[in-house]
Amino acid sequence: MTSDTNAQPMSSAQAIWLVAEREIGSKLRSKAFMISTGILLMIALAGVLIGGFASKSPSTDAIAATPQTASVVEALPNVELTEVADRAAAEHLVLDDEVKAAVVPADDDPLGFVILAKEDAPTSLVMGLSQTPQVEVLQPAETNPFVRYLVAIGFGIVFLMAASTFGGTIAQSVVEEKQTRVVELLISAIPTRALLAGKVVGNTVLAMAQIVLLAAIAVVGLIVTGQNELLAGIGAPVLWFGVFFLFGFILLAALYAAAAAMVSRQEDIGSTTMPLMMLVMAPYFLVIFFNDNPLVLTIMSYVPFSAPVAMPVRLFVGEAQWWEPLLSLVILLITCVGAILVGAKIYQNSLLRMGARVRLGEALRG
Template structure:
């Protein structure tokens, strides 16, 4: 009885997982990948914690207030009040530096209160105690402009970094295997479509791993800095971002692998992958420049290549109806299936063709 070949002993699932393991292992052994990932995660954690503590530091001016003065200040905002029994105790806290100033009842003062400070008048506190007219905002939503801008940058940067890095990795891996003719050995044991699927799945696992760790960092950072209100507002959009990114990345990864298979030299990669790189960069710039434009965000949320950024941003801003992310996701998944089918045909028709760049019409031919 003849011994079966390697290709006949491997099922399609085994072949796909074998390639995926190879992709994951080679990436995890790369010092450049590990270092860049560590820098990204540490930077994200530092930004979240710094932002949280910066917000908490703005909770109010620390002041000591006597019991009889506390009732007068009950409606005054911007104060971190430490209530004390008498004036002597308040002065002691000021002298020790535990508070910036003290507020006590003073019958001789025109307003009935006196402010006690150490060496100079606390101008910020005096402004907070001043009587100011009522302020009416014609556009109260504009107060969240800065926060919306930061969230837009966050979604845009994460999508751009992960998609471009792993998309580029897939493209380089495909061309390297063609250039060294390793691919000829691989497809003698593994079907071409299984090789493509393994590459896409392996890099998707790595990319999603980064996304989930970043999401966990955001949750932990906001929790330890007591930013529960912001966490509640970001929780849903972050979860939707992870779901949209999964299918969006599979779409892009399939096309990156297909585009790279059309060339045989590293220096030619750009000629086929540049359009895809532009598609990855476009959502980043659009969400930053138009994050407060409902029309642009609405269009972005239904275009498959920008939906992973546009729809979570609209959810954060509260502009999307409950059914819109489901419809957008359905469009993305349908486009993803079509991209996989087209990418697989290009990959299969181009992988073994060496030399000059394969024309798109030839790569799509049956």
């Protein structure tokens, strides 16, 4: 039997993975986490399916027309044409609510026809038959503005929910270990930096797994609703989103752990993590208000905290050159390394300090 004195010391990689397994296992054993994840996936699937079927099945209006006006009505979108012999027959259908309206000839009208309605004519019909000047589009949009908005919102919501959920989990775990003095036992067995790295790795694995599941749900929903064209266009942006999210989350996770290490009570977590929460929320709100502003979106795609949302949106709408995501990723990686070094220093200097909140300057000085 081998004595304890001959036992091999644990390597840094083993220590990191041991902590990561502990973080992953505690989450997977949590019924609240599993239920909330299931609800999130069902909501995502329902949203994709409802949006897809709604876009594939626009509502139609039943419109009556005489032989003289049938060609005019047929040219309108989302119209179900009912052809009648004359104006009297058209009026009969309108009054009996068999059609929404009717388009009949009128010699005294400049257009040559009028709309008959029982109470109010459908707006789409009136707009479709209105005379408007010819429009020449010099720079046609490559994507539907509404689809662009939905894609931006989708990336923003996923980033916001995943980063805030797992960032908050890291913060609560750090403070809980301080409160219960478990951290003193942990760092007597493994280095402090290995403890931090394990927490970041474990929660990153969980966050990325959730991202992959959401992406799979979106793909299934788009295939079921027959939106193959949208699926082909969003494939590359989703992959880039995954890459940017990976490093963006590592950056935030290290800062969340550092911020939580500066306090010793669960009630004080908000005071140190609030700035980080604002950084997580900023991309979501900015992309809502400026998703159609190329200048603001370009700037956001190079800012590390908003790049995981802004750059995939620009790639989807075709506004980014091939080299731009690479440059943005390099900037994010450099920032990520800097955040990890600063976060590790704060974490190491604050972890064993109990009682009052540790000031940032003190945490950095040690």
